[in-house]
Amino acid sequence: MDNSIILVTGSNTGLGLEIVRALFRSLKAYTVLLGSRSEANAKSVVHQLQAEFPNSETIVSSVQVDLEDDESIQKAFNYVSRRFGRVDQGWPKATGSITAYRASKTGMNMMMRGWTRILKHDGVKTFCVSPGFLATGLGGNQERNREMGAIDPAIGAEFIREVVEGFRDKDEGMVVRRDGIQPW
Template identity: 50%
Template sequence: MNNPIVLITGANTGLGLEIIRALFRSFECYTIILGSRSITNANLAIEQLQVEYPNSETKVSPVQVDVEDDESMQRAFDYVTKNFGRIDMLINNAGGQFDQYMYSGSLTMREMWNKSWNVNTTGTQILTHTFVPLLLKSSSPRLLFITSGTSTLAESKNPALPINHPPEKGWPKTRPSISAYRASKTGMNMMMCEWARVLQADGVKTFCVSPGFLATGLGGDQERNRQMGAIDPAIGAELIREVAEGSRDQDEGVIVRRDGIQPW
């Protein structure tokens, strides 16, 4: 397989699927491994892509993988090892925002915080650790983590961002926050720094990519996100493709966003 082999987690919908579309639009030809918690949903996404890009030389294959399930990740590793032998790029896209489930009463505060970190940080760490041996078989390995603009400590008090506005005096606070999501993505940023350090001598180009506020189903309400000013997820996906294809290599080891570098 001479084409770059790309594994993308959480890729059957939302930003993950848009990343695949961006790679299909590229002048480069890829072999894409579409990771999804559900193999049925993965196959449905592939059928959709085949309709959209019937003549493309880029190929896409499904793999079932759930970042909350260690056995699932090991099975995915075994499958990719047997069928592909290496990966040239790992895009850690799988993630979730779960704060709203605490406010709705479907998760306790502890359950919601633990799930936020388990999916966005711990699960991503374990998946990366699992697949590093295949990444190191590449002659040009790349490791990408999809982070959030809400994760920056330096801009956490920027009043231009509505999410930073303090709520009114009194308790309990009636305006929901996404504190757990923000904290878990900030943790991911440090995790990326550690992977950049650990894999530096191996020549792995490592990045966080902050694609912007996107009109996806993150948080459970795509239309609400759009009404709040979220942009087309294809725009964020194009940034990720640019990083994947080397246009931001001067920014290796930091958090890349469209207008430059996201401050820590």
């Protein structure tokens, strides 16, 4: 298996699904692990993507994983280790309340900075990616979000694909946005 193996969690809806679609639209072939809390939902989306992109060389496989459940994470790790042997990139994407979301983003920024320092010598690139205000289910109502200026999640997903494919490597260790670097 020569394709880069990319795990995208929360990928049966919203931005996660659009990230997977963006990878399918790429000229590069990937092995995408579509992570979802619901195995049935993940398998349904796998079939949907295979029908939507019948000529793609990208391979997609479902992985049941709940990022709030340590046992689920361990089972997913064991499954991926046995079946694929590695993950080249991980895109953990999970949502919650707006307050939790904001707090988690702040914590994620600090965690990324720590990982950058620790993992740089191992050749691991770390980024926090801010795809913009997207019309997803976060905050409840997608249409209301659109009325407030949210953009289509596919636009954010294409930006994330650019990061995956190395177009923003010069910004490694930073919070990257479509229009540049997020100031601290």
